[in-house]
Amino acid sequence: MEKLLLFGTGRFYQRRREKLYAMLGQDEIVGFLDNRAEEKRIVDGRPVYLPGELSGISYDRIILMSASIREMREQLLQRGVSAARISFYEEYLAAKVAGTVALPIRAASCREKKRILIVAYAMNYDGGTIVAVYAAQALQARGYDVTLTASAIHPDLARDVQAMGVEFVACPTLPYLGDKEREWIGQYDILIVNVFPNIQVACSMRRILPVIWWLHEAGEPYSAIYPHFRYQFSRYDSSTQMGGLQIFGVSPIASRVFSGYYPEVPIGVLPYGIPDTWTHEQARHEIPVFAIIGGIQALKGQRELLQAARVLWRKLRRMPFEVWLIGSESDNAYGREVSDLVQQCPFARFKGILTREKMETAYRSIDVVVCASQEETMSMTCIEGLMHAKVCLTTRNTGIASYLEDGVNGFVCEDNRPEHLADALERIWKARPQWDAIGRRGRMVYEEYFTMDAFGERLEQALLQAESEKA
Structure with missing residues (x-):
């Protein structure tokens, strides 16, 4: 049995508290540490201390309940806390379930293969x-x-x-x-x-x-x-x-x-x-659809794409098109800004997380797959788009960009700044009569490099x- 102090009372802790409490066993949470303890002295019925008050607390281990693990740990080390008494949240949970996977593996059906x-x-x-x-x-x-x-x-x-x-x-x-x-x-x-x-x-x-x-x-x-x-x-x-x-x-x-x-x-x-799941089917969708696929985060560039699409919307004098955001929402500052933009932009549609089956259905209605990432080491969504013979747009800071020739088998813009994305969207729009041909040439890229x-x-x-x- 250990007496635990949890360092952090914010969103990280709140999202994990249920799992943490279920894993405690005989361990006891005796309180919290928080650099803003003066603002909240009680959390979940337990006292909240400032790190400077550690000397007066009886405890065995401090669990870091934050993504800012370096700052927290270094702060504790500077106050004389032994490294052996500090654990990351994931490290603590791992120790609680150690040894629970000890399964015998199946004999290989084909011993010449590993x-x-x-x-x-x-x-x-x-x-x-x-x-x-x-x-x-x-x-x-x-x-x-x-x-x-x-x-x-x-x-x-x-x-x-x-x-x-x-x-x-x-x-x-x-x-x-x-x-x-x-x-x-x-x-x-x-x-x-x-x-x-x-x-x-x-x-x-x-x-x-x-x-x-x-x-x-x-x-x-x-x-x-x-x-x-x-x-x-x-x-x-x-x-x-x-x-x-x-x-x-x-x-x-x-x-x-x-x-x-x-x-x-x-x-x-x-x-x-x-896998090649292309069915050659294209759903009847009168309004062109641009899609960006991935959880809402700054790296993925959903905000920048919506800002660029708003420029296109105005240039086209509200000629109809849709921008689909497919993936998980986020309640951080960036996520809230994207959510506000979705509300403000009549062309924006938030689709949420889709299963693989629903994603395959969605691809039949999508015309252009957009990777607006600041950096992407490859881009799963663009490869899926190429496989489905869709027009793909990516930034130059992605791995897939080296496989695409701008305007021939896809589109590449310099980076994900809204002005650059807006220019690329306009070029894509003007190339609408060639979308099928560009998609077919993109499909050839998939067939050469990315098949199973x-x-x-x-x-x-x-x-x-x-x-x-x-x-």
């Missing part, structure tokens, strides 16, 4: 998750025995994964590993570790079996993932901890980002592929390389 474990991060409808599922499918098609694992999976996605015939096993401690988890993973022949947040998994398993580490993340200032997880897993934040890993970026951009942090560590490029066959071949070559290096 048993592959793909370790994903918490699985939702995001690009990194979806391509991990597609990687499992591509390897299964080549006879490998593949299992997917993550700490958790969105219920709708779990049903989709099951329908795809991909086995999923929950490993609640991820991205942390204990001895039991390492023992379980060690039963597989090859490990594919998806995304940078799984740095501990990749680095701690590299001496046990061949490991491919597949990276998708953008760099600063577009994403805080690298700084956040380098600090959270500082023990593994060195090139020596990565020796023996086969590391790939999903595009040259992803590889370049990684090399900016670890210039001594070799990294290759491993683009993904997606091409993806499977690239994956298999990476597996063989990992095995040969480990031998």
